[in-house]
Amino acid sequence: MLLTRIEEMVPGAVDAQRRLLADHGKKVAATVTVEQVLGGLAGAKVLKSFIPGSPHFVDPEESLHVGGVGIFDICRTHTFEWLIWNLYTGTPPTAEQEEWVRGRLEQARKNLMTGPFYSRVSDFLLANARFLDPMKAIDGALALLAEDSRMARKVATGDIREITWQDRLEDQLDILGFLSVITPLVYRAKYGGAQSMDEFRTDLRFAQAFVSGLGIADGDEQSVQMARVVDQLMATMCYHGPGNVSTFDAIVASSGGANPFEVFGAMVGGLRGFNHGGAAEQGVRFLFSLRDDERYGVEASLEALEQLAALRILDHKLPIWCVGHRVIRGKKGDQRANATIATLREMFPDDAFFALALRWYEGAKKMVDQHTGSKFPDVNVDGYTGLLAHLCGIIAEPRMAPYAGAFFATSRASGVFAETFWQAVGPLRLLRPSAHTEQSIELLPAA
Template sequence: MTTSTPSFSPGLEGVPIAESALSLVEGQAGRLSYRGYSIEEITRPENTFEEIVALLYDGELPSAARIAEVEKDLQSKRGLTADQIELARLATKVTHPMFALQAAAASLGPKTNDFEPHVATAQERGMAAIARMGHLVGVIAQAYAGRPYEGPQPGETHSEMMIRMITGQKPSELHLRVMNALMILQADHSAGNASTFTSRVVTSTKSEPEAVLSSAIGALSGPAHGGANEASLRLFESMGAPEGAKPKIERMLADHYKIPGFGHRVYHVKDPRSKVIQTLAAEVIEPGSRVSELYQISLTVEEVATARLGDRGLFPNVDLFSGCVFAAIGIPTDLFTPIFAASRTLGWMANMKEQWESGNRIFRPAQIYAGPTPPRDYIPRSARA
């Protein structure tokens, strides 16, 4: 007997979903590159988020003039209406900042729903989404902290605006550099990660870019994806002092608890982003601080979990250490994933543009049906038990 049942890969493991020239994740080599440039290079101290916006859109490292142009472009596009600001602040009263961000991002959409004739504006709409998402995260952080709205200041770069609005403090040079590096590291991660795949699926229905954005934010929110940065810091906080961490984490692993910030579908070595983040951690975490204790706990988690799971190809991912670095620059825990979303908006929007450029056929995969064989004999309601 022949069978036409297609093979099924749970979680689409190993199934290509797009052709992309944006970023490459090499799981065995433990390498991540944007347009061919390794993340270790593009997070050098002088690199800014704007520079990587230009790199991902243009495909080449930008000149100083191009970087200045991107800075100006983001600044000119980041305005929000009073209603959008009020909506974001209101949403923050009723729900987690990440869900408030999802709602607020949807409110950035136009009053029409007809993007296809305007697809030539995909990059412009993407740039507006990047610019306004940074601003929105600031709005939400201020509302969450019970502070009044204080918007972007003239001439502020994207990271400067975000960190000032989120923390209420003008950032030091070091904090600004760390923020830029974190935003760059989180900006893209191939088309196959769950939220970017979501952005491509929603794009394929010819949706407006802001609908793509809000859907991708929902996908990122989960603790198996972007929400792991928040979950890992909360785990470390729950462990108390670093001295007691080892037996606690051993017990968790014995109970098959999934450690947030550990394991990856593609990397079977230590995530290269986590190594860059540890370099930042060494610079920015103040010795003797509570964050320094939390970082010690994260190192214990790495040691114990690697000893137990390393031979199965499970190692720290980007989220094991990123929370400690965010905390060290004064970011509240509930804002970690919204900042991840603001960073990844670049990847989502660049993938949206690429999806349109590559034909944009609607995603419509198959299923393997496991229900009763039709047609079943219908039973009228009056005859049912």
């Protein structure tokens, strides 16, 4: 059903790209200053999202929208299957279309669990996951499956011109289904001492299968709660345009002809750094350290936390983790964070650790605003997602903080795949910008 819908969309998407090129091909799309060149290209609008209709954007009021639906509502009310359809098509699915995605991901899970390569994946993770960052463990497991993918098989036989958009999409959907097995298996192998996945359920939707794979829920009530948390965490990190580090790395790799398994690896390479997805781990780790520090603890006052934030900023020049986001912000702040706070209030209204986090980010925002002049000092989603995963029982203790990155990578794969799919429709664009030397920059006229 998704393939049928996309088949209807592909001709229009290709025509739109051709018209844009024909009508505006020689026009200047961006002016980049030397300051931007030397400063990470911040604010330089030199990339285009090729998702049809560009339905995913940051609204000045509501923050991120996906297919016309605000991220607050997506986080609070929709499933990962619903989100996947919306990311690929730019329109919310019907119940029947959402069910189709559920069935397609379920089939991928079954194929993995009953196929010839599952023991290769499980043996690798049980032997090595404890030595690897969770993101890299997931990437390593997927790498073992890459050569059996549709795209890789055609490359191996030299049939490169026979690769179709259907091959790319089917490989991407396989990976999204595989992740509901592999990401929980990484958790078991790294933190739970599991020796098998024999009881893993495949006949479930993504979040439910994920929770069954974790194998830690104490009864049906906690399973339902964890599944809701997983759905929310899958939405919080899904997408925010082609310019963020992980999506851009993935687009570059895809432009060179990499298959989706290799594109996932490129995404993880960009995501792992502490200035991007790795910040989620650092934010969770900091909250744990704040809770466990006898100088502060869960009863720490707002005044004490403000002093700590000022000390980190002014004296120690340390980051305030999980505050500020260059892209996803609106007048209401980061709506992903607001949605996560709303869920925390609903599930854990009287939790002292949650109350500590609220006070910390209130005090940190005040100090960031007062001492740094930041244009966007509001809390972003990373710290609160880790806290939500902790309070529902997944990131149970500080040593598990890196698993926040596993959630980030699993979520981000959906948006990365939707973006790279539509980037690859039509003529393949190899991204390889030219570089200036110091001398050539000096020859450019001033803006």
